[in-house]
Amino acid sequence: MAKNITALALASLLTLPLIGCVTTFKSQIANPESFTIDSETYQATGKSQRIKSIVLHYTVSDNERSIQLLTKGKVSSHYLIMDNDDDKIYSLVPENQRAWHAGDGSFAGRTILNDTSIGIEIVNIGIQPQYLSALKDDELDYHPYEHYALFDELQIKKVAQLVQDIAKRYDISPKNIIGHSDLAPSRKIDPGAKFPWQRLYKEYGIGAWYDEGDKRYFTKEVEFTTPTILEIKQAFRDYGYQINDSDEWDKASRDVIYAFQLHFRPQQPTGKMDIETYAILKALNKKYAGRDDFY
Incomplete structure (x- = not known):
């Protein structure tokens, strides 16, 4: 009899820690809403900014139609710079969202540039109306410099301020400040021959230029x-x-x-x-x- 009592007592003692552990664990996760995200204790070094490039475009349209196309259609951009005499730069898509501005193309080993770029549209008609049919009439392969429309001085200053800010915040390589034509040369020619890349480089430190x-x-x-x-x-x-x-x-x-x-x-x-x-x-x-x- 004593032997049986001892065995029963031992079995009871062995079950106590297990019951205690289960009770304690349940109390720690009883309320799932109490879980927190710890973003301070550990940090990965294998990471980089998602935004890798800035792509500059012209709209081939006036202010009113540009707004309609970029806010109501199937294309969009993060920013729109109109040719109004004012101090406004219009944000159409938040930078943390994907704008539909680049389309098919590639640059610096990257495809699907909508995912990794900021798009800036500038109101400009592109090719001047009198030259729109010039390639057929003159049998030219490509539009020369004089066919393109000028950008307004105020637009250039707005571009400079905006691109400087974005490039600094995302640490964008000078090479990756590009035109739509750079990533899609068989589809696009914007922002065209009269976009002042050299001036932006020399006066504002924007983009790449050769020595x-x-x-x-x-x-x-x-x-x-x-x-x-x-x-x-x-x-x-x-x-x-x-x-x-x-x-x-x-x-x-x-x-x-x-x-x-x-x-x-x-x-x-x-x-x-x-x-x-x-x-x-x-x-x-x-x-x-x-x-x-x-x-």
């Missing part, structure tokens, strides 16, 4: 060498442009040349590869090598 000394050096170098088409196309890819690997200057390849010239040699955008264009490309690659964050 004149490097351009002169590479101009002389190219005169004594004969780069192949594939080597030139690789240089375009090194900078960020998406271009095919065919061994010819087909229409798609010339579209890339034209987009590059609109940005970096806007007064002579021909769509044809020449020594000056290649020297500018080489100078840019020298200056901005390794400046992109692909993660």
Whole structure:
């Protein structure tokens, strides 16, 4: 009998800690609404800003129609800069949301740029009306500088302030402040030849631009060498442009040349590869090598 009592007592003692543990655990999670998110104790180092680029556009329209298109249609942008004589920059889509401004394209190894970019639309008609049919009439491949419409001075100042602020907040690489034509050269030509990329770089520190000394050096170098088409196309890819690997200057390849010239040699955008264009490309690659964050 004593042996049975001892065994029963021991069994009872062994069950007590288990009952206690279950009771304590239940009391800690009894109310799911009490859970909290701890964002202070641990932090990952493998991260970066989601916004990687700023894409500049023109609207090919006036103020009223631009508002309608960008607020009621299937396209949108984060910001709209109209040509009114006022101090307003219009925010149409919050920066933490996705605007539908970029469409199909690629730059600096990134596709679906709507996901990782801020879009800025500037009211401007683009090609002046008298030149809209010029490509057919004159059998031109691409619009020259004089066909494009000027931007208002106030618009440029607004662009400068806005882009400076966004680039600083998101630590955006100068190379990744681009035009719509840079990411979609076979579809788009905006913001066009008269968008003042060089002025924005020199006066406001916005975007990328080549050093004149490097351009002169590479101009002389190219005169004594004969780069192949594939080597030139690789240089375009090194900078960020998406271009095919065919061994010819087909229409798609010339579209890339034209987009590059609109940005970096806007007064002579021909769509044809020449020594000056290649020297500018080489100078840019020298200056901005390794400046992109692909993660």
